[in-house]
Amino acid sequence: MAFATIDVTKGITGTIPVANGGTGLASGTTGEFLKFTGSTTLAPAEAGGGITEVDQYRITSTFTGSSNPITSNWERNDTVFDKIGTGMTQSSGNFTFPSTGIYKVEFNLPFSRNGNNQYSAIKINVTTDNSNYTLRATSYGFIEEAGAETYSSVYAQTIVDVTDTSNVKVQFGVVNQAVCNFYGDTNANQAVATFIRLGDT
Amino acid sequence: MKRPDHIENALCQMHTNQWFTWTDSKNKIYANLKLTEKVGIDGNIVDNPVTELPTESAVNAKLKELQDAWDAANGG
Numbered sequence: 001m002a003f004a005t006i007d008v009t010k011g012i013t014g015t016i017p018v019a020n021g022g023t024g025l026a027s028g029t030t031g032e033f034l035k036f037t038g039s040t041t042l043a044p045a046e047a048g049g050g051i052t053e054v055d056q057y058r059i060t061s062t063f064t065g066s067s068n069p070i071t072s073n074w075e076r077n078d079t080v081f082d083k084i085g086t087g088m089t090q091s092s093g094n095f096t097f098p099s100t101g102i103y104k105v106e107f108n109l110p111f112s113r114n115g116n117n118q119y120s121a122i123k124i125n126v127t128t129d130n131s132n133y134t135l136r137a138t139s140y141g142f143i144e145e146a147g148a149e150t151y152s153s154v155y156a157q158t159i160v161d162v163t164d165t166s167n168v169k170v171q172f173g174v175v176n177q178a179v180c181n182f183y184g185d186t187n188a189n190q191a192v193a194t195f196i197r198l199g200d201t
Numbered sequence: 202m203k204r205p206d207h208i209e210n211a212l213c214q215m216h217t218n219q220w221f222t223w224t225d226s227k228n229k230i231y232a233n234l235k236l237t238e239k240v241g242i243d244g245n246i247v248d249n250p251v252t253e254l255p256t257e258s259a260v261n262a263k264l265k266e267l268q269d270a271w272d273a274a275n276g277g
Contacts, residue, residue: 060226062209065217069241072219075226092239092246112202125244133244148274149202173241179217186226 053085053098053197059184067182068123068173069093069133070191079187088195095170095193097162100201105137105160106194107172110153111180117143118177122154130167136160143180163201204271208234211263212255218242220251231257 028034028044035045056077059070071093076083086098097103109122121140125133137158143150154174162168172193174182183190205211209229212221218240224233236254239246255263 061219061221061223061229062213063217063219064213067218067241068244069246070219071239071241071246072222072237073226093241151202173244181213186229 051084051196051198053083053087053101053103053195055083055085055087055195056081056189057088057090057095057193057195058186058189059182059191060186061184063182063184065179066173066175068175069125069171070173073184075186077189077192085197093171095195097160097165097168097195099197100162100165102198102201103160103162104157104194104196104198105170106155106157106196107137107192108153108155108189109174109191110151110183111141111143111174111176112149112151112183113143113145113178113180114149115143115145115178117180120152120154120174120176120180120182122156123173123175124156124158125171125173126158126160127169127171128164128167130169133171136170143178149181159198161201202271204275205264205267208260208264210267211260214267215255215260215263216251220249221254231260 032044035043037043057074058077059073060075061073063073074090074093076087088098089096105124107122107124109120111120119140119142121138123135124137126136127133137156139154139156141152141154143152160168160170207229208231212234219237220240222235222237223229224235234254236251237249240249
């Protein structure tokens with residue numbers, strides 16, 4: 001004997017959270033998940049919470065001395081990575097975000113000097129009016145000469161709430177006590193800025 | 202530190218800040234060298250104070266100077 005249908009509301013004990021196996025779930029979409037749309041109803045939904053924007057820009061050429069802001073020789077990492085999402089745009093060292101949201105912004109800068117250097121300070125500056133930049137992150141490194149060209153690196157990060165892509169922008173800079181070499185490269189990341197969208201604003 | 206072997210090693214010792222750039226950053230030869238229009242100084246974006254490219258011979262001479270100094274320091 002074969003059953004044409006099974007009434008799951010009968011003959012089963014315990015809680016049946018969704019009456020009749022749910023509503024409108026006769027089929028699904030590849031890659032989607034089920035989520036509750038009410039206390040007892042289920043529906044398919046797109047995966048959420050993943051990273052939607054990642055981008056990375058590096059400085060392609062080495063320079064010496066202070067540069068604040070760093071205006072030139074930026075390029076998107078184009079060797080073993082391409083952006084996720086739309087990506088940042090850059091003009092004269094001013095970086096514009098592709099969409100509103102909460103972004104983590106990182107900057108790493110290696111440097112060297114044949115001699116002492118009391119400090120090299122990198123800066124992440126943020127504007128909220130597309131004009132006046134304010135220091136929002138900094139980090140200091142120094143060189144104590146070790147008999148020849150001596151190397152170090154500085155790293156800074158901040159989280160930026162981008163509420164308006166026209167007005168919230170970032171730029172990077174470096175100042176130092178003594179003239180140092182700051183390393184750029186077009187084939188490998190040395191001086192590099194990374195942008196990761198963490199979530200909605 | 203490796204021995205200076207590229208004109209960029211010389212260029213970045215001739216002036217401070219980002220005074221030069223390349224028309225093709227993947228092909229850093231003298232013919233692709235150009236001045237940047239702007240540089241960042243004290244939080245401001247200003248005109249590049251370097252207004253003239255060094256000659257190729259001057260760049261090569263600077264590179265040789267760096268190489269000679271490196272050789273002297275490293276027993277070359």
